[in-house]
Amino acid sequence: MRSLANAVHAEWTKLRTTPSTVWLAAGSVGVTIAVSLLMTVALDPALCPTEATCQADPPTVALFGVRIGQALFLVLGVLAMGNEYGTRMIQTTLTAVPRRLTVVAAKLAAVVAVTLILAALAVAGSWATWSAVNGWAVLPHSASMWRAVAGSMLYLVLIAVLGLGVGAIVRETAVGITIVTTMLYFAPLLLMFVKNPLWQLRIQRYTPMNAGLAVQATKDLAAQPIAPWLGLGVLAAYAAVAILLAAALVKWRDVN
Amino acid sequence: MNLLRAEWTKLRSVNRWMLTLLAAGVLTVGFGLVAASGGRTEINQHPNFIVGPKGQPVLDDFMFVHRPLSGDGTIAVRVVDQADSHEWAGAGVIVKQSLTSGSRYALVMTTPRHGVRFRSDFDTDIPATAGLSSRWLKLSRSGGTVTGFESADGASWRELGRVAFTEGTVEIGLFVSSPPHRVVERRPGGATTTDNPTVGTAVFDNVTTSAPGRWSGSDVRGPGGYEGAPTTPGTLEERDDVLTVHGSGGIGPNPPDDDPVSAGLYGVLMGLMAIIAVSVLFVTSEYKRGMILTTLAAHPGRVRMLAAKAAVAGTAAFVVALAGSAIAFLVTQPLLRDNGFRPPAYQPLSITDPSVLRALGGTAVFVACVAVFALAVGVIMRHSAAAITTTVALVILPTILSIALPPAVSKWILQLTLTAGFALQRAKPPTNTVEPWANLEPWSALTVCVAYAATGFTIAAVLLRRRDA
Numbered sequence A: 001m002r003s004l005a006n007a008v009h010a011e012w013t014k015l016r017t018t019p020s021t022v023w024l025a026a027g028s029v030g031v032t033i034a035v036s037l038l039m040t041v042a043l044d045p046a047l048c049p050t051e052a053t054c055q056a057d058p059p060t061v062a063l064f065g066v067r068i069g070q071a072l073f074l075v076l077g078v079l080a081m082g083n084e085y086g087t088r089m090i091q092t093t094l095t096a097v098p099r100r101l102t103v104v105a106a107k108l109a110a111v112v113a114v115t116l117i118l119a120a121l122a123v124a125g126s127w128a129t130w131s132a133v134n135g136w137a138v139l140p141h142s143a144s145m146w147r148a149v150a151g152s153m154l155y156l157v158l159i160a161v162l163g164l165g166v167g168a169i170v171r172e173t174a175v176g177i178t179i180v181t182t183m184l185y186f187a188p189l190l191l192m193f194v195k196n197p198l199w200q201l202r203i204q205r206y207t208p209m210n211a212g213l214a215v216q217a218t219k220d221l222a223a224q225p226i227a228p229w230l231g232l233g234v235l236a237a238y239a240a241v242a243i244l245l246a247a248a249l250v251k252w253r254d255v256n
Numbered sequence B: 001m002n003l004l005r006a007e008w009t010k011l012r013s014v015n016r017w018m019l020t021l022l023a024a025g026v027l028t029v030g031f032g033l034v035a036a037s038g039g040r041t042e043i044n045q046h047p048n049f050i051v052g053p054k055g056q057p058v059l060d061d062f063m064f065v066h067r068p069l070s071g072d073g074t075i076a077v078r079v080v081d082q083a084d085s086h087e088w089a090g091a092g093v094i095v096k097q098s099l100t101s102g103s104r105y106a107l108v109m110t111t112p113r114h115g116v117r118f119r120s121d122f123d124t125d126i127p128a129t130a131g132l133s134s135r136w137l138k139l140s141r142s143g144g145t146v147t148g149f150e151s152a153d154g155a156s157w158r159e160l161g162r163v164a165f166t167e168g169t170v171e172i173g174l175f176v177s178s179p180p181h182r183v184v185e186r187r188p189g190g191a192t193t194t195d196n197p198t199v200g201t202a203v204f205d206n207v208t209t210s211a212p213g214r215w216s217g218s219d220v221r222g223p224g225g226y227e228g229a230p231t232t233p234g235t236l237e238e239r240d241d242v243l244t245v246h247g248s249g250g251i252g253p254n255p256p257d258d259d260p261v262s263a264g265l266y267g268v269l270m271g272l273m274a275i276i277a278v279s280v281l282f283v284t285s286e287y288k289r290g291m292i293l294t295t296l297a298a299h300p301g302r303v304r305m306l307a308a309k310a311a312v313a314g315t316a317a318f319v320v321a322l323a324g325s326a327i328a329f330l331v332t333q334p335l336l337r338d339n340g341f342r343p344p345a346y347q348p349l350s351i352t353d354p355s356v357l358r359a360l361g362g363t364a365v366f367v368a369c370v371a372v373f374a375l376a377v378g379v380i381m382r383h384s385a386a387a388i389t390t391t392v393a394l395v396i397l398p399t400i401l402s403i404a405l406p407p408a409v410s411k412w413i414l415q416l417t418l419t420a421g422f423a424l425q426r427a428k429p430p431t432n433t434v435e436p437w438a439n440l441e442p443w444s445a446l447t448v449c450v451a452y453a454a455t456g457f458t459i460a461a462v463l464l465r466r467r468d469a
Helices: A002-017 A019-042 A058-062 A065-086 A089-096 A100-134 A143-170 A173-190 A197-206 A208-216 A228-252 B002-013 B015-038 B260-264 B268-289 B291-298 B302-338 B354-381 B384-395 B397-404 B407-416 B418-425 B442-466
Strands: B057-060 B062-069 B073-082 B090-096 B105-111 B115-120 B124-127 B135-142 B145-151 B158-164 B170-177 B181-187 B190-196 B200-209 B216-220 B235-239 B242-247 B251-253
Touching (some): A002 A019, A002 A089, A002 A100, A019 A058, A019 A065, A019 B384, A019 B397, A058 A100, A065 A089, A065 A143, A065 A208, A065 B384, A065 B397, A089 A100, A100 A143, A100 A228, A143 A173, A143 A208, A143 A228, A173 A208, A173 B015, A173 B268, A173 B384, A197 B015, B002 B302, B015 B260, B015 B302, B062 B090, B062 B242, B073 B090, B073 B105, B073 B170, B090 B135, B105 B135, B105 B145, B115 B145, B115 B158, B124 B158, B135 B170, B170 B242, B260 B302, B260 B354, B260 B418, B268 B291, B268 B302, B291 B302, B302 B354, B302 B442, B354 B384, B354 B418, B354 B442, B384 B397, B384 B418, B397 B407, B407 B418
Antiparallel strands (some): B057 B251, B062 B170, B062 B216, B073 B200, B090 B105, B090 B170, B135 B145, B145 B158, B200 B242
């Protein structure tokens, strides 16, 4: 247990002192809030005069920045592992902590801790922006809106974990970022064209971004393609598979 | 030349990069197939159009003030006034095969904002001079030909064009049309399209025709109206040889906005991601491995070296994208046809059609520009993760934004980002009703792409010269 604590501390130091982390931290929070603000302002006020009569689903607008800001969360995740291989730091890391699964667990813990804080800032900031613009109470006051807000935070953390896993699998930041970005963004664009109801349902249920963001829904839940927590569960499954495969590969593969 | 060869060798000899470029082609085709399998349209089962003389979907709704004409004849008129009810509202003279919507026609009309046009059979459109408030228009039928004229004074006539027309008895007269005003709203959760009918008004005098009989007014109407939009019945007032006519609807080609060509090119987005990665790594890996020192020692002309690198990366991307999208087009079209994209709503497309060639070539240019831009960002940032993220952010993220924003805002965002390039994938004219990036003109999309590549290259060249390697 002691060794795990030390390993987590080491990972935290590495993450904290990498110059890109500072940029990503500021960028992920800033971009998320800025895009949420843009969407909030762009929404026609006639559509959402009061909370009770709002035609749009408020969290999908208020937290829209999550869709864009997630790109930086995934980069943070990929870099956490990709940088180790890019700089050959991994050799030093594994010399210091020979138990490889401990290294992966420590990395996971550090990334989750850091992104949880960033996600909380980004999502809470977005929601506060929406509340301020629309004159709503600052705190969400229904269970479903709490779910949307908390779920969006978890969503961003899971995206970073997915990035971490893929980064460890491909061992190259460039490749990892490209793969995860494509995984996330292809499906929503495909939905612009795909009109076959069966395919639409498949895309909305089983692709990481569309399924995961189901957690933001608060209205017409019966008509949604997938239940909110279940959708986030689909994303969690993607992240879990990636991180488990990464752990297995880190354990069994040669370092180079 | 040596520089180009050196850079090409560097690209070629890294197996992973060549494999990634190959993968980019495969992704372009593969995901094009995925998108095409999921595509579906039922427009032929529930048509909102009528079929024109050549089997194409057309719109043919207008107020017709007509009398029969057998054999040769002419009609001439002065359009005294036309209301600006819609930029493409029409008022003028027409010969029409019959009163049935979709039958053949030839017309000369004035429009509020696009001058005088000579048109026929839903595919010929010849513009004349613009800008005069009073217009004389004339049509003359002789044998199997109809000729259109315009004049500023009713005395000297200028020929606009001549087209083949049907023989036998036809209807000749005046017409007024005014297409509905289309409003598209887009917000998080979907888009809605509303067509608000407009009514055109025109005042005619000096009507002279060789056809005998009296004027009668009737609406020519397709079964669905303008894409199902309600239209207002037309009216005719005749007083002292001055005719005042109200009418609504439009006359012209009316293809659905969905574009099977761009539908088959969805995979380009996937291939593009791989090409961005290779283009960035093509230069950042030189920095990472210190290879850049060797490169610059061998070729001290830094800007020329960068130009060679950009030429190699751009050409490789162009070739991969062109081959990938051409194959994607060929394999997706049969699939799309099975999914409902077939005549009459969707005319069969051949890879040699000019619009298809333009879409495929434009797509390849877009991908090449993105490759050059990615390379430049790699030089500027000298960090592969940062460069890839930046380039991807400028290509992909605006698409997600534009889906949820009103068309005017999204058009503005698209014109500022590389996402504009996706507009080049369309073979059909721009529209607001489908994918948001479909609302840019191809040439303005091309300008944005080239501007990004050129600006990126210039900044990279300046920094490369100034900075220590």
